[in-house]
Amino acid sequence: MSRLPSLKRKQPDSGPSSVALTDHERILYNVIRSKRDMGIWTRDLKRESNLADNVVNKSLKSLEGKKLIKEVVNIQNKGRKHYMAAEFEPSKEITGGDWYSEGILDVDFINIVKDQCLKHIFRQKVATFDGVSEWIRKSGIFKAEITQQQIEEILRALVLDNEITEVKSTGFGEFASVPIGRVCYKCTSKSGHKGEPKAGAMASVPCGVCPRISLCTPDGIISPGTCVYYEKWLDF
Amino acid sequence: MVTQNGIKFAVHLITNHFGNLVSKVCENLLKRGPLSLEKLVKFTELTKEQVKNSLLVLVQHNCVQAFTFDEGDDREGAKAITEYVALFDNIIHRLRFPKFLEIVSQELDDECVELLEGLLRDGRLTLKQMVDRASQGKENPVAMDFVQENLRKLLAVRYVERCPDPEPFVSKPVKEETTRKRGAKSAKTDVVPRQTMEQLIMEAAVLGEGIRFSLPSNTESNADGETNADGSPMIIDGTSQAESTLWRANFEEFIRRLRRKALIENVRARLDDGAAVILSAILESTKTAEKKVKMENSVPMSLDTIFTEVMKTEFGRTMTIDRVRASLIQLGCPSRMLEDSYSIDLKNVLELARNEEVESIVLKRYGKDAYRIFRLLSKAGRLLETDKIADSTFVEKKDAPKILSRLWTDNYLHMEKLALSTTKSFLLWKVNNPVLRVHVLDEMYHAALNLSLRMAFEQEKDEELLTIPKDKIVGPIQKRYKRLRNVWLLLGSSLMKLDDALMLFHDF
Incomplete structure (x- = not known):
C-alpha cells in the first residue's frame, strides 16, 4: 500500500475492501487514516467522529483486531492513547526522532555513539566529519545503521558538551593532513579523558553554585556565617 | 556598570579599611551619585567636621574625587559649586594591592616594591614623605636621590603617576544630565550615568601624558647633577616643586598589565604555548601604543615584525615563520592579510x-x-x-x-x-548576553562580599587562637589552629581568584 496520503476527505470505500467494516468502524478508520503518520488521540477521535464513547471503544478494539490500526506512543503525551493506521510509520513528531526508542530517549545508545566518536577523534588528534563517518561505517561497531545526520548531531552535541572543539585547519602540525580552512574536530581536554571542564572562579566557591544566593544577606537567616554550604566547604 | 552588590562590596572594603564613619560617607556617594559637602552632611547625619575628615581620607586614598562646576545662569553670575564623586573602580582595586605588588616584584627590584607598598598603604605621598618612610627604622636616613631613582624607575613603566588635578572644572551640560538622571527612582537607570559622570570627571582631572609620568624639572636637573658629579647631598631646596608634588600608584597601568596577562593565559589554555608566545610578543612590543585599557584589537603588525619579536623569546626561537603564521590564523587572523598587517581580536x-x-x-x-x-x-x-x-x-x-x-x-x-x-x-x-553579564557580575560581587565576610567570621570565631604563643599550640588547639590556617588560605585564595573574574567582567 502506498505511503502517500489519501486526502482528508475520504471516499466511503477508501478502506481495504477485503475486510468488512461496520459503519462506525469505517468512520473511525477514515478519520484515523486521514491523520497519516501523525495518528490521533482518542479524545480528538471521539470529537471528530461524533460517536458515543462506548461505540468508539468497541470499534477501536475491533479495528485493532483486524490489524487495520495500531496504538502508538506519542512522545509529547505518553499517557494519552494514540492510534494510527497500520500502514503508516509514526512520524518524528510522534516518536521523538531517531534517538528515541519506544517513546524514551535512548540515552545509553547516544552515550555509546558519543564515546566511540570521542575516542576516534582523540586517537586521530584531529578529525573531519567525513573521517568520523567513514570510520563508523567501516568499523562495524554499531549493528544499527547510523545516518550521516545522526553523526552530525552527535558531533554537535559533543561540541556543546565541550568534549570536542570545532576548529579550522591551519594546515600546520597536527592539521597537516587536513586542507587549510576545512572544519575539523579536536578533543578539548588534552588528556583525552572525558570529564567536566575546569571550574571557573565563581563555580569553585559555594556562592557560585548556591541556589539561594538571592536570599543571602550579611545579617539574614541565610548569611555567610550561617551558610551550610560554607560549613561543608570549610570542613577540614 | 555598578551593581547593587558591587556597591555593597565596595562599602564593605571601605568599612574594613577605614571604619564606619568613612564608609557611611562613601556609601552615600556610591548610592546617590556626586554630592556637595552640605548634602553629604544632610544625608549622613554626621557633623560637618566628620564628613570633611572622611572625605579627606577618601581623597587621600584615591577613592573620591572632588570637582567644580558652575551653578545658575551664566548672565546672573555663576556660582562655583564643589561636589565629590566616589571612584568605584579605585575602591575595588584595594582588593588587588597584593597583585600590583607582585607585578612590581617580578619586574623591578625590592626597593621599588617597598616604594609602591608605601604608596598603596598611604594613598598619596610626596617625595619627601617617601624618603621619610624609607628611612624609618634605619640607622642612616635614606638619601633622596636613591628614592628618586626608584620613583623614576616606577614612572618609566608607568606604575606610578602624579596625582590628578585635585578639583577639576567640569562643564555644565554633564551636571544637568546627572541631576536629571539622579532624580530617577530606578536603581538601574541611576547606575549608568554615574559611571559616565565618574569617567568624565576623571578625564577632566587627568594630567597630560608628558607631566603625568615625569619628575619635576628642578629635581630632574638636581638628580642629573648628582649622578654626574657623584657629589653633594644637597638636592632640593625647600621651595622646590618636588616638595609638594603628590604621587600615587597608577592603577590603570596595573589593570592593563593584568589584562595582558589574562589574554595570554587564556590563549595558552585554549590554544597552545606557541599562540601564547606570539600574543605575548605582540602585546609586549606594542604596549606603549595602547591608549586605553579596553583595547579591542592588538596594534597591527607585519608578519616580519611579529617574527622578529617572537625570536627574542626562548620558546619563540624554536618556531619557524610558517608556524607563526599558523598560530596567527588560530588566533583568528584571516589567512591572507592585506598589506601583511596582523591584528588580533583581543575582545573576542x-x-x-x-x-x-x-x-x-x-x-x-x-x-x-x-x-x-x-x-x-x-x-x-x-x-x-x-x-x-x-x-x-x-x-x-x-x-x-x-x-x-x-x-x-x-x-x-x-x-x-x-x-x-x-x-x-x-x-x-x-x-541575552548584555543583561546576563551584569547579573553574573552582580552575583560575583555578592560572592566576593560573602568570602570576605566569612573570613571575618572565622577570625572572630577563633580569635583567642591568634593570641596563643606558638609554643603553646599543641593537641586539640593545634588541630583548631591548623583548621583556621587552612580555612584562611582557601578563603583568601578563592577571593583572589574570584577577583580575577571580577576584573574579567568589569575592568577588561
Whole structure:
C-alpha cells in the first residue's frame, strides 16, 4: 500500500475492501487514516467522529483486531492513547526522532555513539566529519545503521558538551593532513579523558553554585556565617 | 556598570579599611551619585567636621574625587559649586594591592616594591614623605636621590603617576544630565550615568601624558647633577616643586598589565604555548601604543615584525615563520592579510573567557543537560524553540521545559511566548548576553562580599587562637589552629581568584 496520503476527505470505500467494516468502524478508520503518520488521540477521535464513547471503544478494539490500526506512543503525551493506521510509520513528531526508542530517549545508545566518536577523534588528534563517518561505517561497531545526520548531531552535541572543539585547519602540525580552512574536530581536554571542564572562579566557591544566593544577606537567616554550604566547604 | 552588590562590596572594603564613619560617607556617594559637602552632611547625619575628615581620607586614598562646576545662569553670575564623586573602580582595586605588588616584584627590584607598598598603604605621598618612610627604622636616613631613582624607575613603566588635578572644572551640560538622571527612582537607570559622570570627571582631572609620568624639572636637573658629579647631598631646596608634588600608584597601568596577562593565559589554555608566545610578543612590543585599557584589537603588525619579536623569546626561537603564521590564523587572523598587517581580536579572546566562566556556573549549578542547552543558546545567539532545543541537545522532550524555566527564573535566559492561537503557543529562548553579564557580575560581587565576610567570621570565631604563643599550640588547639590556617588560605585564595573574574567582567 502506498505511503502517500489519501486526502482528508475520504471516499466511503477508501478502506481495504477485503475486510468488512461496520459503519462506525469505517468512520473511525477514515478519520484515523486521514491523520497519516501523525495518528490521533482518542479524545480528538471521539470529537471528530461524533460517536458515543462506548461505540468508539468497541470499534477501536475491533479495528485493532483486524490489524487495520495500531496504538502508538506519542512522545509529547505518553499517557494519552494514540492510534494510527497500520500502514503508516509514526512520524518524528510522534516518536521523538531517531534517538528515541519506544517513546524514551535512548540515552545509553547516544552515550555509546558519543564515546566511540570521542575516542576516534582523540586517537586521530584531529578529525573531519567525513573521517568520523567513514570510520563508523567501516568499523562495524554499531549493528544499527547510523545516518550521516545522526553523526552530525552527535558531533554537535559533543561540541556543546565541550568534549570536542570545532576548529579550522591551519594546515600546520597536527592539521597537516587536513586542507587549510576545512572544519575539523579536536578533543578539548588534552588528556583525552572525558570529564567536566575546569571550574571557573565563581563555580569553585559555594556562592557560585548556591541556589539561594538571592536570599543571602550579611545579617539574614541565610548569611555567610550561617551558610551550610560554607560549613561543608570549610570542613577540614 | 555598578551593581547593587558591587556597591555593597565596595562599602564593605571601605568599612574594613577605614571604619564606619568613612564608609557611611562613601556609601552615600556610591548610592546617590556626586554630592556637595552640605548634602553629604544632610544625608549622613554626621557633623560637618566628620564628613570633611572622611572625605579627606577618601581623597587621600584615591577613592573620591572632588570637582567644580558652575551653578545658575551664566548672565546672573555663576556660582562655583564643589561636589565629590566616589571612584568605584579605585575602591575595588584595594582588593588587588597584593597583585600590583607582585607585578612590581617580578619586574623591578625590592626597593621599588617597598616604594609602591608605601604608596598603596598611604594613598598619596610626596617625595619627601617617601624618603621619610624609607628611612624609618634605619640607622642612616635614606638619601633622596636613591628614592628618586626608584620613583623614576616606577614612572618609566608607568606604575606610578602624579596625582590628578585635585578639583577639576567640569562643564555644565554633564551636571544637568546627572541631576536629571539622579532624580530617577530606578536603581538601574541611576547606575549608568554615574559611571559616565565618574569617567568624565576623571578625564577632566587627568594630567597630560608628558607631566603625568615625569619628575619635576628642578629635581630632574638636581638628580642629573648628582649622578654626574657623584657629589653633594644637597638636592632640593625647600621651595622646590618636588616638595609638594603628590604621587600615587597608577592603577590603570596595573589593570592593563593584568589584562595582558589574562589574554595570554587564556590563549595558552585554549590554544597552545606557541599562540601564547606570539600574543605575548605582540602585546609586549606594542604596549606603549595602547591608549586605553579596553583595547579591542592588538596594534597591527607585519608578519616580519611579529617574527622578529617572537625570536627574542626562548620558546619563540624554536618556531619557524610558517608556524607563526599558523598560530596567527588560530588566533583568528584571516589567512591572507592585506598589506601583511596582523591584528588580533583581543575582545573576542576575553569574550570567550567570560562565556567559559558563565558556562561553568551553569554546569555546576544546573547540571550537564542545562550546560549543553545553555551553550547551544549561547552559540546560536538567537531565539530557539523548546522542542528544537531538546532535539539538538539530546535532552528528553519533557525535561527540557523544566530546565529552561529554571534558567529563566534565575535570569540566565530570556524567554518569549509566541501565541499561534488561544490554545497553542510556543516558548522561545535565548541568552541575552548584555543583561546576563551584569547579573553574573552582580552575583560575583555578592560572592566576593560573602568570602570576605566569612573570613571575618572565622577570625572572630577563633580569635583567642591568634593570641596563643606558638609554643603553646599543641593537641586539640593545634588541630583548631591548623583548621583556621587552612580555612584562611582557601578563603583568601578563592577571593583572589574570584577577583580575577571580577576584573574579567568589569575592568577588561
